Amino acid sequence: MDRAPGPSLRLRLTLSYAGFLMLTGALLLAVVWVFLLRYVPDPPDRPPPDLTAVPDGPIGVLPGPSRHDLLRAFAPRAAEVLAFILVFGLLGGWILASRMLAPLTRITEATRLAAEGSLSHRIRLPGRSDELRELADAFDSMLARLEAQVTEQKRFAANASHELRTPLSITQTLLDVVRLDPTRVTGELVERLHVVNTRAIALTEALLLLSRADQRSFTREHVDLSLVAEEATETLLPLAEKYGVTVETAGDLAHTLGSPALLLQLTMNLLQNAVVHNVPERGFVRVTTSARAEHVTLTVENTGERLTPQLTSSLTEPFRRGTERIHADNAGIGLGLAIVKAVVHAHDGTLTLAPRTAGGLRVTVRLPAATAPADG
Numbered sequence: 001m002d003r004a005p006g007p008s009l010r011l012r013l014t015l016s017y018a019g020f021l022m023l024t025g026a027l028l029l030a031v032v033w034v035f036l037l038r039y040v041p042d043p044p045d046r047p048p049p050d051l052t053a054v055p056d057g058p059i060g061v062l063p064g065p066s067r068h069d070l071l072r073a074f075a076p077r078a079a080e081v082l083a084f085i086l087v088f089g090l091l092g093g094w095i096l097a098s099r100m101l102a103p104l105t106r107i108t109e110a111t112r113l114a115a116e117g118s119l120s121h122r123i124r125l126p127g128r129s130d131e132l133r134e135l136a137d138a139f140d141s142m143l144a145r146l147e148a149q150v151t152e153q154k155r156f157a158a159n160a161s162h163e164l165r166t167p168l169s170i171t172q173t174l175l176d177v178v179r180l181d182p183t184r185v186t187g188e189l190v191e192r193l194h195v196v197n198t199r200a201i202a203l204t205e206a207l208l209l210l211s212r213a214d215q216r217s218f219t220r221e222h223v224d225l226s227l228v229a230e231e232a233t234e235t236l237l238p239l240a241e242k243y244g245v246t247v248e249t250a251g252d253l254a255h256t257l258g259s260p261a262l263l264l265q266l267t268m269n270l271l272q273n274a275v276v277h278n279v280p281e282r283g284f285v286r287v288t289t290s291a292r293a294e295h296v297t298l299t300v301e302n303t304g305e306r307l308t309p310q311l312t313s314s315l316t317e318p319f320r321r322g323t324e325r326i327h328a329d330n331a332g333i334g335l336g337l338a339i340v341k342a343v344v345h346a347h348d349g350t351l352t353l354a355p356r357t358a359g360g361l362r363v364t365v366r367l368p369a370a371t372a373p374a375d376g
Helices: 008-039 067-115 132-180 187-217 225-242 260-276 307-315 338-345
Strands: 222-226 244-249 255-258 283-291 295-302 351-354 363-370
Touching: 008 067, 067 132, 067 283, 132 187, 187 260, 222 225, 222 244, 222 260, 225 244, 225 260, 225 283, 225 295, 255 260, 255 363, 260 283, 260 295, 260 338, 260 363, 307 351, 338 351, 338 363
Parallel strands: 244 283
Antiparallel strands: 222 255, 283 295, 295 363, 351 363
16 A cells, blocks of 8 residues: 655654653643742832842842742743753653664564565564563464465465376376277276266365365354254265164254254264274264253264374374275275364364274364254
């Protein structure tokens, strides 16, 4: 934004300090003048004293000073004092303003570096806490978050490019085979091309869903997580039965505000992840919902291999895969839990992943509670 040039903040503070000091000095001198006038009577009919005349009284006793004499003696000294106060106020005000504005200079420099793309710079303003240091600390926190987000976006873009390049490269290779030798077109080649294309479409749709959740571009409605859990369980029940995984659903009504489609996708991702990352035989998945005064909870836990806390904490990163999946035909695209994290964040909730002692994973989603809609 173009702005007209104006006086600097340092100059304005200096003039403010000097002006306030001048005003204080003038008031002090005025108080002194009024105080002195109380003890110097000056009858209007008394002529000025004649210093050449011999007084009628005792020798050496002269009439007292009048207000006129006091004014002539006081005014020059008051002017000198005010002049000194002005000079002292300007110099002192300039020094004080420079010291007070020194942190703002560092903050301004850090802002310019951030505007030029350098997010690693920090102000780290020393000293005890005050308004300027709180501003500097808040700015450092903002830079840290921005740097982390930019780094995450760059890594996500690199991972997405890599993940998309793999099916596209395979598709290109298969098409080159068909182009060079049309007689080699077989059902196996067509099926392979179909699988690769389906994977690419699923990855693209997952990226779009992740972007939609991050941007919070959805309408909030009343949603009962218990009904969402039942719908997701019914949808994925054939997959669970195919691989011998038992799914249990229980819990209370859990009303929240959000997108029914995104919350359903969240629950299905958790259930599919629980089925895929399970034991080969007699595995189970338990889905429960609960409601409290301020929040509702969706918990999905499953049997599986033992997980370390370090591995568990990284599972929500995009394209991050944990242990090898038991069912290779559901290899996934590495965005399931990343989408869950984005949906939870978009609904102002919290996501907690914890390894189970006996093996497997427990995922807890906590969302703000909402009153149940009235029947009508």
